[in-house]
Amino acid sequence: MQADLGIDEDEEKEPVALAKVSARSLSVYYGDKQALFDVDLDIHANQVTSLIGPSGCGKSTFLRCVNRMNDVIEGCRVEGSIRMDGHEIHAPEVDVVSLRRRVGMVFQNPNPFPKSIFENVAYGPRIHGLSRTRSDLEELVVSSLERAGLFDEVKDRLGEPGTSLSGGQQQRLCIARAIAVGPEVILMDEPCSALDPIATARIEELIDELRATYAIVVVTHSMQQAARISQRTGFFHLGVLVEEGETSKIFTNPEDARTQDYITGRFG
Amino acid sequence: MSSPGPAAARLSEDARTRRRHAADRRFRLYGLSAVVLALLALVALLGSIAFNGLSAFRHHQLELEVTLDRETLGLPDGPVDVSDLRGANYMGVIRERLRALHPEVSSRKEKRALYGLVSSVAGFELQQLVLADPALLGRSVRVALPLSDESGRYLKGDISRETEESRRKLNDRQLDWIDAWRDQGFVQSAWNTRFLTGGDSREPEVAGLGGALLGSLWTLLVTLALSFPLGVAAAVHLEEFAPRSRVTDFLEVNINNLAAVPSIVYGLLGLAVFLNFMGLPRSAPVVGGLVLALMTLPTIIIAARAALRAVPPSIREAALAVGASPLQVVVHHVLPLALPGILTGTIIGMARALGETAPLLMIGMVAFIADPPSGPLSPATALPVQIYLWAESPERAFQELTFGAILVLVAFLLVMNAVAIILRNRSEKSW
Numbered sequence A: 001m002q003a004d005l006g007i008d009e010d011e012e013k014e015p016v017a018l019a020k021v022s023a024r025s026l027s028v029y030y031g032d033k034q035a036l037f038d039v040d041l042d043i044h045a046n047q048v049t050s051l052i053g054p055s056g057c058g059k060s061t062f063l064r065c066v067n068r069m070n071d072v073i074e075g076c077r078v079e080g081s082i083r084m085d086g087h088e089i090h091a092p093e094v095d096v097v098s099l100r101r102r103v104g105m106v107f108q109n110p111n112p113f114p115k116s117i118f119e120n121v122a123y124g125p126r127i128h129g130l131s132r133t134r135s136d137l138e139e140l141v142v143s144s145l146e147r148a149g150l151f152d153e154v155k156d157r158l159g160e161p162g163t164s165l166s167g168g169q170q171q172r173l174c175i176a177r178a179i180a181v182g183p184e185v186i187l188m189d190e191p192c193s194a195l196d197p198i199a200t201a202r203i204e205e206l207i208d209e210l211r212a213t214y215a216i217v218v219v220t221h222s223m224q225q226a227a228r229i230s231q232r233t234g235f236f237h238l239g240v241l242v243e244e245g246e247t248s249k250i251f252t253n254p255e256d257a258r259t260q261d262y263i264t265g266r267f268g
Numbered sequence B: 001m002s003s004p005g006p007a008a009a010r011l012s013e014d015a016r017t018r019r020r021h022a023a024d025r026r027f028r029l030y031g032l033s034a035v036v037l038a039l040l041a042l043v044a045l046l047g048s049i050a051f052n053g054l055s056a057f058r059h060h061q062l063e064l065e066v067t068l069d070r071e072t073l074g075l076p077d078g079p080v081d082v083s084d085l086r087g088a089n090y091m092g093v094i095r096e097r098l099r100a101l102h103p104e105v106s107s108r109k110e111k112r113a114l115y116g117l118v119s120s121v122a123g124f125e126l127q128q129l130v131l132a133d134p135a136l137l138g139r140s141v142r143v144a145l146p147l148s149d150e151s152g153r154y155l156k157g158d159i160s161r162e163t164e165e166s167r168r169k170l171n172d173r174q175l176d177w178i179d180a181w182r183d184q185g186f187v188q189s190a191w192n193t194r195f196l197t198g199g200d201s202r203e204p205e206v207a208g209l210g211g212a213l214l215g216s217l218w219t220l221l222v223t224l225a226l227s228f229p230l231g232v233a234a235a236v237h238l239e240e241f242a243p244r245s246r247v248t249d250f251l252e253v254n255i256n257n258l259a260a261v262p263s264i265v266y267g268l269l270g271l272a273v274f275l276n277f278m279g280l281p282r283s284a285p286v287v288g289g290l291v292l293a294l295m296t297l298p299t300i301i302i303a304a305r306a307a308l309r310a311v312p313p314s315i316r317e318a319a320l321a322v323g324a325s326p327l328q329v330v331v332h333h334v335l336p337l338a339l340p341g342i343l344t345g346t347i348i349g350m351a352r353a354l355g356e357t358a359p360l361l362m363i364g365m366v367a368f369i370a371d372p373p374s375g376p377l378s379p380a381t382a383l384p385v386q387i388y389l390w391a392e393s394p395e396r397a398f399q400e401l402t403f404g405a406i407l408v409l410v411a412f413l414l415v416m417n418a419v420a421i422i423l424r425n426r427s428e429k430s431w
Ligand SMILES: Nc1ncnc2c1ncn2[C@@H]1O[C@H](COP(=O)(O)OP(=O)(O)OP(=O)(O)O)[C@@H](O)[C@H]1O
Pocket: A030, A035, A053, A054, A055, A056, A057, A058, A059, A060, A061, A062, A073
């Protein structure tokens, strides 16, 4: 893991003041293989940014750069800059643990801890020391579950294992777990890929509600979903960010022929 | 290829499917007979051990009323101190009682034959009684005295009157005496508690496993205290923290090799390093524990690494993503999930260490030691070594003790393996 910090000079590209997270000249290598090429992408607060593109084009890789989950992958090297509120996240003084507290992540497959529903949500606040008393913690767990739209379904069985829930419930539990630590950005990697249409609709609704508080990035394979939930969309192809802009524009009037081909289903 | 025909014809067996079914049945039969053979071998093994060894858990005693007469004991009138009591002639008291039972015995040779029926350490029983309560001096007490090993074998049916007199250790006269005692109700059969609690002895009738059990316990405690934390720490480091490199590959190959090294090699290493170089005490459970810990370490590392690897990476990612530090990921999530697997490996390693003999021979735990060890530094033997020692002893009565000790060892191994299986089943829950 190596961060290129000498990037500050060429910041003339775009004013970054408004963006919550902005990636500049981001390149990622897995060993010798380059997975992302020179990506520039902004993520704004109170907006849903969706990332689309064919399988293997680097969407997950980009997402994992934002909370530095790539650090733990052996042989993975990140070059370029990612700034959050103007601060470089690869700077030596940045602590990954507090970065990950501010940037929550929901994975493609629901991965609750094999502990109780309560413990799943309480774990993050507990290790960060977010609540002083037991009743504070309980309140936080309940409010997180409520915001994730799960509380009514599980309020009588908070002591049961999180793994005993259905897939859609598990995914919402993971969302509750992510928001319990009070992040500013939430990264979701295909959060609905394992879910049925009803659970998907439920989570899409939830994403729309959460937008009021967080900057949200959603990776999705469904054009319709991207069009429904996001304000901005980025299209990746073979590790390159081909096009990025307002969702309505990308889906109605894309500039690049590859985007056009992809959203009309001609490849991918 | 679709041959038109009535559905029934296509569903019934033809010659080809019949052959396939026959092959199927034959194959299952082979498998079943293999299982049955293995079971038979196991039953035969355990059965023969139990058949030979169960009798070691009971023994016969001679229950007599003896008079602790000061004169016979060789004690002066008046106050006596502990050393007098220790050195008193308790055998004399017993011999006098035996002479009283059989007044017809007069020649020296016959007397010696009579005395020989009782264990040569029978006086020790009386000594213990008197040391515990000196007020018994001069009075009559009922005591259960150990019989000699050969008398015990006769009473258990190992020696038969039918055998030619010259080919057995007890002559007809001696057998008559024993029969008389039995008929008069002097001979009692009781649980042989000394067998499980007492120390080793040159006399099979009073030899016990207690010292070896304690020695094994101390040895295993040292082994566990060293190999478990070291093994888990090494496995966690290799599996969770160390980046894959030539060094870790090299370590991995070596750990796998060490697990296959014959145990006697560890014994030689212990002899060279712990005894000769570091000067640790010979025959001590600490050294045995150190050597067995070295031997068990690779097993535990390999089992712990497999258990850690079985924890799905998604759990680690989930914990990292809410901001857990790498150490918190391991301590809060990965280790608890891997623990049943780690414990299973550890117990299996300990069971192997419990049954290990060769390395202990190399570091001198094979000496004859009568007193049970008082700690990890005092000389001791271990269970399997005790079995080896008894199996080597010329007295026939030790054979029964050998099998009894094997039964005890097998019982411990069965319990340990059962615990390992229970843990493994518990760990098979999904996450
Ligand atoms: N841990 C890894 N080691 C090596 N190469 C990897 C690793 N993770 C991803 N890659 C490679 O990086 C490229 C981008 O992968 P990434 O997971 O970002 O794709 P994606 O766009 O998320 O695809 P999908 O839509 O299928 O999830 C792929 O070619 C993949 O093979």
